[in-house]
Amino acid sequence: MSESLTFHYDVDGEDFTSAGQASVQVKKNLRRLGIPPEIIRQVSIAMYEGEINMVIHAGGGKADVIVSEDKIEIILEDHGPGIADVELAMQEGYSTAPDSVRSLGFGAGMGLPNMKRYMDEMTIDSVVGKGTTIKMAVYLS
Amino acid sequence: MFKHSVELDVSKCTGCTTCIRHCPTEAIRIREGRAVINDDRCIDCGECIRVCPNKAKKAMCSKFEHYTHYKWKIALPAPALYGQFDGLDDVDAVLQGLIDIGFDDVFEVASAAELVTEYTRLYLKTEGIKKPVISSACPAVVRLISLRYPYLRDNIMPILPPIEIAAMLARKKAKEEHPEFDDGDIGIFFISPCAAKVSYIRNGFGDYKSKIDVVVSLKDIYFMLMGVMKNETSPKVSSKAGMIGIAWASSGGEASAILNDKYLAADGIENINKVLDAIENGNIPQLEFVELNACPGGCVGGVMTIENPYIARTRLQSVRRYLPVSLNRLPSDMHYIPESVVCSSLPTYTPISRLSESFSESMRMMAEIQRIRETLPGIDCGACGSPSCRAFAEDIVRGTASLDKCCVLVNSPKTETEETQ
Numbered sequence: 001m002s003e004s005l006t007f008h009y010d011v012d013g014e015d016f017t018s019a020g021q022a023s024v025q026v027k028k029n030l031r032r033l034g035i036p037p038e039i040i041r042q043v044s045i046a047m048y049e050g051e052i053n054m055v056i057h058a059g060g061g062k063a064d065v066i067v068s069e070d071k072i073e074i075i076l077e078d079h080g081p082g083i084a085d086v087e088l089a090m091q092e093g094y095s096t097a098p099d100s101v102r103s104l105g106f107g108a109g110m111g112l113p114n115m116k117r118y119m120d121e122m123t124i125d126s127v128v129g130k131g132t133t134i135k136m137a138v139y140l141s
Numbered sequence: 142m143f144k145h146s147v148e149l150d151v152s153k154c155t156g157c158t159t160c161i162r163h164c165p166t167e168a169i170r171i172r173e174g175r176a177v178i179n180d181d182r183c184i185d186c187g188e189c190i191r192v193c194p195n196k197a198k199k200a201m202c203s204k205f206e207h208y209t210h211y212k213w214k215i216a217l218p219a220p221a222l223y224g225q226f227d228g229l230d231d232v233d234a235v236l237q238g239l240i241d242i243g244f245d246d247v248f249e250v251a252s253a254a255e256l257v258t259e260y261t262r263l264y265l266k267t268e269g270i271k272k273p274v275i276s277s278a279c280p281a282v283v284r285l286i287s288l289r290y291p292y293l294r295d296n297i298m299p300i301l302p303p304i305e306i307a308a309m310l311a312r313k314k315a316k317e318e319h320p321e322f323d324d325g326d327i328g329i330f331f332i333s334p335c336a337a338k339v340s341y342i343r344n345g346f347g348d349y350k351s352k353i354d355v356v357v358s359l360k361d362i363y364f365m366l367m368g369v370m371k372n373e374t375s376p377k378v379s380s381k382a383g384m385i386g387i388a389w390a391s392s393g394g395e396a397s398a399i400l401n402d403k404y405l406a407a408d409g410i411e412n413i414n415k416v417l418d419a420i421e422n423g424n425i426p427q428l429e430f431v432e433l434n435a436c437p438g439g440c441v442g443g444v445m446t447i448e449n450p451y452i453a454r455t456r457l458q459s460v461r462r463y464l465p466v467s468l469n470r471l472p473s474d475m476h477y478i479p480e481s482v483v484c485s486s487l488p489t490y491t492p493i494s495r496l497s498e499s500f501s502e503s504m505r506m507m508a509e510i511q512r513i514r515e516t517l518p519g520i521d522c523g524a525c526g527s528p529s530c531r532a533f534a535e536d537i538v539r540g541t542a543s544l545d546k547c548c549v550l551v552n553s554p555k556t557e558t559e560e561t562q
Contacts, residue, residue, distance in 0.1 A: 003504060003505070003508065005504055005507055005508055005511070020418070020419075020422075020424075023418075023422065024418050027418070028494070029507070031289070031492060031494045031495065032494050032495060032496050032503065032507060032535075033495070033496065033500065033503045033504060033507060034492060034495040034496070034497070034498070034500060034503050037291040037292050037490070038292065040292075041292050041421055041422075044418075044421065044422055045422050045423060048422045048424070067504065069500075069501070114423075
């Protein structure tokens with residue numbers, strides 16, 4: 001089987017309260033495909049963190065989840081401010097989230113590290129002033 | 142096969158689609174003008190009973206008067222029962238009423254609930270357990286987790302719910318006081334506020350078999366009580382439950398009793414799904430205990446209650462006011478949870494939403510669902526008998542519906558314009 005399936009989601013940057021919806025939708029679709037619960041959870045967490053990041057920092061963006069025979073890929077793309085120092089951003093506890101966001105319990109500096117922890121692969125492509133594309137994958141085997 | 146308690150009165154069902162749109166697990170379809178429940182998906186939450194405008198759905202319960210063969214009948218009233226009576230200031234009046242309608246003894250579920258509170262406090266101190274601990278009291282929630290949140294199954298507290306502990310203690314007490322009776326002579330009757338507990342008692346909990354013999358509807362018992370409670374005979378039985386036990390009837394009562402502020406209590410399936418999704422993603426750190434009730438307001442919101450759940454809750458506040466905090470405590474030197482109240486068998490994970498056992502077949506079906514869905518109007522009208530256009534597309538691919546049932550597409554002028562182009 002060489003076919004793959006793509007689930008596309010638009011992440012609304014205006015509405016903080018709707019963040020996390022794509023992650024719930026992905027979970028439902030992966031359950032329908034019979035993906036093992038632990039992998040569903042990994043994908044769901046990575047998606048959720050990615051969504052929150054796009055809402056906090058980039059004014060929204062889009063997310064594609066591509067399921068194929070051997071892996072699930074997640075591609076998160078935004079046209080936000082970009083990440084100046086990717087290495088620094090990957091450090092646990094480092095965050096550039098504004099206080100207004102932190103007061104809601106977000107912006108603990110765990111988003112990117114969490115995504116890396118639950119995924120088998122992760123690359124960040126970011127250009128300051130242009131935007132960020134994160135590609136992640138978890139293997140199915 | 143899971144035995145459900147939600148039943149349809151076919152003569153009353155008009156096929157109106159209200160229930161299909163409210164069912165939280167998308168378990169209902171309208172076929173041949175009538176509602177049909179998918180047993181694998183139903184969690185007995187009772188939402189369809191609550192919303193049915195024709196009262197065509199009901200929970201199957203036994204009738205008290207049919208069980209005359211028991212020589213010693215014990216009533217196990219859920220604390221929600223106490224919230225049904227206007228102006229009630231003494232629970233004893235309700236308990237005496239139960240004796241007056243024909244029960245031989247009463248054992249309050251609220252008393253057993255106070256013991257479960259004590260066990261919960263002990264359990265939360267156990268090392269190496271998965272936190273947050275999720276209450277095992279609402280059977281609809283336990284079933285929801287086993288169908289949809291397999292990752293959280295180990296978070297469910299492995300302690301029997303209050304109704305089971307009440308049943309065990311009630312039987313023990315009866316045998317001590319009446320050694321002349323055999324086990325078969327003693328009948329334990331649970332007075333249930335909801336459909337989920339009826340199913341739970343029929344099916345057990347994983348490998349565990351319920352110790353309750355008969356489940357009667359709180360509504361039926363309420364009307365019987367109305368007949369005798371007017372007499373105001375001075376009660377000869379007295380309540381053995383305190384504030385904590387009675388508080389279990391409404392949402393937050395169980396959780397607030399654990400003496401720890403790191404708890405969350407949510408009610409209503411939609412809210413519960415949001416909470417479970419958040420816990421699964423690790424978004425609510427440092428949480429110790431989670432109480433989830435499928436019915437709005439908690440057990441007082443069950444479909445077999447009479448009163449509005451918020452009014453019932455207010456009434457329970459006045460009933461509780463002068464009671465001691467708790468009347469059921471463990472001995473102070475007891476630091477372990479007895480084996481008899483531990484329930485280690487969880488319902489097995491059943492991936493009900495899986496399209497096919499084969500991954501490649503599931504992928505093919507999913508692609509087909511996506512393709513069909515794009516051709517559908519997307520207004521989720523339900524006229525086809527499926528709860529949404531997405532579900533309809535899935536039903537078509539599963540072979541249980543056909544595209545010509547979409548009345549919007551069938552009546553769409555699109556075909557004409559295509560022809561003229």
